[in-house]
Amino acid sequence: MDISLVGRDEEIGRVRALIDAARQGRGGALVLRGEPGIGKTALLDDAAGAAGDFLVMRVSGAEFEMELPFAVLHQLCGPILAGLTALPPPHRKALEIAFGLDAGTPDPFLVGAATLGLLVETVRERPLLCLVDDAQWLDHASARALAFLARRVAAERVALVFAVREPYRSPELDELPGLALRGLGETDARALLAAAIRAPLDERVRDRILAEARGNPLALLELPRSAGLAGMAGGFALPPSTPSVIEQSFRARLELLSPQARLLLTVAAADPVGDPGSLWRAAGLLGVERAAATEAAALAEFGARIRFSHPLARSAAYRAASPEDRRRAHEALAAVTDPVTDPDRLAWHRAEASAGPDEEVAAELERSAARAQARGGLAAAAAFLERSAALTLTPGPRAERLLAAAQAKLSVGEFDVAAELLAAAETAPLDQRQQARIDLLRGRLSFVRRRGDERPTTYLLRAAARLAGTDPAWSRACYLDAMETGILIGGLGPVVEAARLAPPAADPPSSADAVLDGLVGLATEGHRAASAVLRPIVGKAADEVWARWPSMGFMLAVELWDHDALHGIAARIVAAGRESGSFHMLPIGLAMLATAAVHAGDLGAAAEMISEEEAIAEATGAAPLVYPRIHLAAMRGRREEAAELFENVLAAGGRMSLSVQWATAVLGNGLADYPAALEAARRAVEHGDLGLSGLALPELVEAAVRCGETELAASALRTLTERTRAGARAWGLGVGAYARALVTDDEDAYREAVEHLDGTPMAIYRARAHLLYGEWLRRRGRRREARERLRTAHELLSGLGARAFADRAAAELRATGERARSRSAQAADQLTLQELHIARLVAGGASSKEVAAKLFLSPRTVDAHLRNIFRKLGLTSRRQLRDLPGIR
Structure with missing residues (x-):
């Protein structure tokens, strides 16, 4: 065993257990974290040696290459790109775009899913071990794709091990299983030092080395090597920080080399690719002879690929060079970089070679930013733009580039950097449009941060006011931005009030103009007046x-x-999300479409879409959107399931608490717990939330009538009637009619409700209309007619899976003297949402591979879920799924 692994038995065991599990088809990932020199790279070396039957793919992040999107992922996949032809076309295209083989804008998570498919094809022959050193320097796009991949290999013969240098972080990897490497204990540290130094060593010198190294293995190995025992005995003063100690050790070794060898190492450190062809061409321009490689071989390997002995050796070689030598190295590398095949790396080298402002290089970086953004590399685009601004002297273009960089940084979640760039932009002379852009970006920043008393809408309204005189159309769009933000975070009322000052609409008005005017009218004149516009x-x-x-x-x-x-x-947003591969847009659309399906009574389809949205959230590390689950739980009416979900949401606080109030009202009415429904519906309506308070009104009417709150019921009915008549849609008119029937005891209103809803897809509301009419008939002693309505209600509600309302209908039927047919347990009741989704897809004829691509899983994982589904349902084949109630 490598002496640098002395005292690492537990850590070695953890890594090898991961490899053994992957060998047996139970893949996974592990993130090694620790300070420089603590042994992360040595553990990666040991992992590579222990995986003799694996295909080992090893890459390293580079601080100087973080600006290039998918750079590390491209290095990783390079040896297996022949497998691209076996991927589904969207996945193949995503990787081709990411690797610069095609044009377009891929989503990093779609690239991650495609990489999973590529690796699955690879591991058909032998298991795979991916080793990623210095993962804190991964470019943002590669990091997201690899994190996605790491979360989806549980059923594959794939293991991934990342090494992250503390105190740096890689946010994309933070949620993966981790292993923190600490300093060695004194016994192990002494053993390592003894193995490294064969000569007798003064005990006081040994104690000092041990004390200064603080258990860091590389420090224990490097200090005596660079300082010499005499230097240690003579009182060599070490820096207080171990990483500085180690880097200083490498610098000391660099000082022993000739100027040519040091310059060669500087060029090697400045080129993240490690391509020997580029290195020697650049070295030739600088007059460096090949013999220098022999002298520098102690710190770097000059073979088929350039590789430093340790990441800190590379860092030391670069930072120890003078600024002039670093610039010369980048200038030489720029000279040998192909401007056609690698324009972005050329721009980057030219930027690093610049000693001061350079408009030509700044413009080149701006073009690189556009190319990076087209490839999905927003983080790279932000870095290029930030450097471009730094090289720009003219105030106007500099402000534009700073604003563009801030927008890109905001898009990739680097909020603090975005704020700094905005502050820098504000120091330049700005026109009204640029000031408005700053306000818009600060509004977005405030929205995503949600810190303190900042209100995103304040910034958006300020931008709208700034633009009112110079760009009325943009000003009105800003008002709409503020309104949508107000819908999402609450507080729409003040925004609408401010929007009354919006500049007049163009002639003819656009759709956006109609929406803005309609919303202002809704708040100021009511539904009847606004509906004509909206x-x-x-x-x-x-x-x-x-x-x-x-x-x-x-x-x-x-x-x-x-x-x-x-x-x-909702369907349009889903279609756009699928077409673009956007894992931002698609979950929003799926959540909306699931909610629409819930209200139409297609609870199975809603569960399927929620499952897909949750699969995306799990794969990307995002939080799933909870509101469609709230709506589904309300309509399914399973008390325990709903109560647990509602409690969790209420404990988290925020806007979803209002959705829980509406859902609690629905659940309470379904369970005939009318006091609980009344209280919840009252809270939901009082808030005046757009959309949600309207949905809560019929629940309030029903609960208030059952609780004898006649005045409250009548007041809620008046508000509901104004809204549903203004909308003039069958759904609203039907709901308004049965609410009116509850308050007035008018049988014609019940009939009207059924007539309106019978022609709509709103099956749950249609069933509830029959239920309410049947209950009214039973209380009037008209049992035969009541049975007919209640039977219809029960059959509809049972078939839809609306348990609470179905049980209420069954109880009413029993009160008429008829026993409802027992509800056969549906297969869907026994499955999780993800299992139900997989079952429905397979029942529709999808293969495991097709299901895997849709849910961002591996085919093995899908097969494992199918085995569980078959066990729960007592099935033996896929064909049997097609005939089960609630599946098809």
Whole structure:
């Protein structure tokens, strides 16, 4: 065993256990964390040696290459790119775009899914071990894709081991299993030092080395090597920080080399690719002879690939060089870089070679940023733009580049850097448009940070006011941005009030103009006046306005009780998300579409979409969107399941608490727990939330009537009637009619409700109309007619899986003297949402590979889920799934 692994038996065991599990088809990942020199690279070396039957793929992050999107992933996949042809076309295209083989904008997570497919093809022949050193320097796009991959290999013969240098962090890897490496204990440290130094050593010198090294293995090995025992005995003063000690050790060894050898190492350190062809061409331009490699071989290997003996050796070689030598190295590398095949690396080398402002290089970096963004490398684009701004002297272009860099940094989650760039931009002379852009970016920053008393809408409204005189169309768009933000975080009322000062709309007005004017009218004049403006545009679900403000469109569709628009807007967002591969847009669309399906009564489809959204969230490390689950739990009516979900959401606080109030009202009415429903519905309505308070009104009417709160019921009915008549859609008119029937005891209103809802896809609301009418008939002693309505309600609600309302219908049927047919247990009741989704896909004829691609799993994982599904349902084949209730 390598002497640098003395005292690492536990850590070696953990890594080898990961490899053994992967060998048996139980893949996984492990992130080694620790200070420089603590033994991470040595553990990676040991892992490579222990995986003799594996294909070992090893790469390293480079601090100087973080600007290049998918750089490390490309290095990793290079040896297996022949397998691209076996991937589904969208996955193949995603990787081709990421690696510069095609044009487009891939989502890093789609690239991750494609990489998973590529590796699955590879491990058909032999297991795979991926080793990633210095992972804190991974480019952002590679880090996200590799983190995605690491979360999805549980059923594959794939192991990934990352090494991350503390105190740096790699946020994308933070959620993966980790192993922190600490300093060696005194016994192990003494044993390592004894193995490294064969000569007799003065005890006082040994004690000092041990004390200064603090158990760091590389420090224990490097200090005596660089300082010499005499130097240690003579009182050699070590820096207080071990990483500095180690780097100083490498620097001391560099000082013993000739100027040519040091310059060669500087060039090698400045080139992250490690390509010997580029290195020697650049070295030739600098007059460095090949003989220098022999002298430098103690610190770097000059073979088929350039590799330093340790990441800190590379860092030391670069930082120990004078600024002039670093610039010369980058200048030489730029001269040998192909401007056609590698323009971005050329721009980067030229930028590092610049001693001061250089507009030509700054413009080149700006072009590189555009190319990087087109390849999905937002982090790279941000870095290029930031460097471009630093090289720009003219105030106007510098401000533009700073703003563009801030926007890119914000998009990749580097919020503190974005704030610094905005502060830098504010020091330049700015026009109104640039000041408005700063306000818009500060608004987005405030929204994602949600710190202190900052209100995102304040910044957005300020931007709108700035632009009112010079760009009315943009000003009005800013007001709509503020309104949608207000919908998402609460506090829409003040935003709408401010929007009354918006500049007049263009002639003819656009769809966005209609939405803005309609929302202002809704708040100031009521639903009847605003519906004439809003109803036509909300009804056009395909209008471009909803592509930019989808949440607003969705909530307005609910407000107007327009299910066609509700479904249409959501379906469009899903389609756009699938087409673009956006793992930001697709989950939003799926959550919306699932919610629309819940209200239509297609609870199985809703569960399927929620499962897909959760699969994306799990794969990307994001938090799943909880509101569709709240809506589904309310309609399914399973008390224990709903109570647990609602408690968790309420404990977390935030906007979803209002959704829980509405859902609690629905659940309470289903369970005939009318006091609980009344209290929850009252809280949901009082808040005045767009869309949600409208949905809560019929629940409030029903609960208030059952609790004898007649005045409250009548007041809620008046508000509900104004809204549903203004919307003039069958869903709202039907719900309004049965609410009116509850308050007035008018049988014609019950019949009207059934007539309106019978022609709609709103099956749950149609069933509830029959249930309420049947209950009314039973209380009037008209049992035969009541049985007919209650039987219809029970059959509908049972078939939909709305347990609470179905049980209520069954109880009412028993009160008429008829026993409801017992509800056969549906297969869906026994499965998790993900299992149900897989079962429905397989029942529809999808193969394991197709299901895996859709849910970002491996085929082996899908097969494991299928075995569990078969066990739960007592099945033996895929064909049997097709005939099960609740599956197809």
